[in-house]
Amino acid sequence: MNVWLIAALFGLYVVTHGQLTPGGGFQGGVVLATAPLLIYLAGEYGTLRALSPTAGVDLLGALGAGGFVAIGVVGLIAGGIYLQNVVPLGPVGTVYSAGTIPLINLAVGLEVGSGFLLMLSEFLAQTLRIRARRKQ
């Protein structure tokens, strides 16, 4: 059962619609991070670790942080203010109505999602390490 896919899709929905409905990059990122956690619940810690290698998750986080900076710098160059909107605004209520905000949300979602995933993964690893130390 690919329940985790539904969680991932909902996370993407929350990220991309932060300008229209409650949510945004941070909240959507947390939902995105819970999708691999569902895989852990359906399997075991080793599976989660194999599916979320630290280097890959770090790369996603870096892409998110770098994307945020890049969007800001583009605004600075084009408009003279960091994060200045440079994308034309669409009609109110549409998914592209908020200029660069959905792009910023996407960058934040990537960063937060990968950060939370790394944190959950490390938290479980730490739990196992403490357990191993107590057994010695």
Place this chain on the structure above:
Amino acid sequence: MYNKAVLMSDRSQTTRQRAWRWVAYALTWWIVLLGLWLLFVDSLARPEVLVGLAAAAIATLAALGIRARGGVRYHFRWRWLLLLRGVPADVLRDSWLLAALLWRRLVRGERPAAAFRTVPFPIGGDDPTSAARRAFVVTATSVAPNTYVVRVDRAQGTALIHQLAPDPPDQTRSPLVGMP
């Protein structure tokens, strides 16, 4: 020579069939997830459909990645749902237990005597029913807030659980849902 040609033809047919199965899998999930997306957004406006196509494609790519790593097949049994009948009561009991722990921690400064426990857990094989049973037990056990399953040890046939408020030592019932 003839046998070699037949063998090669069989192999290429198998590869083709496998490729078609992958394509069918990806297309099915892409369509299903796009449908789900349209339910989320409650709109058929072109921008929403385009964003939905992209989001469904990202999720489908992730699904393909999991499948490529030998994603597990599950075969659930409906009768297992009966085992969940005790879970709501466990959630209420654990919530009360943890609220009391939190109160004692905040007011009296007592540290909770959290503990790890290794409990027997018949692992079963790699067949879809055993995989589904493991997933079911781990998920159902981790619903109540006091207990979560940290790992399953396949070699030992045990599960390592963590409890913030450990069960009394004389308790004979397994903390795992569905285990006697």
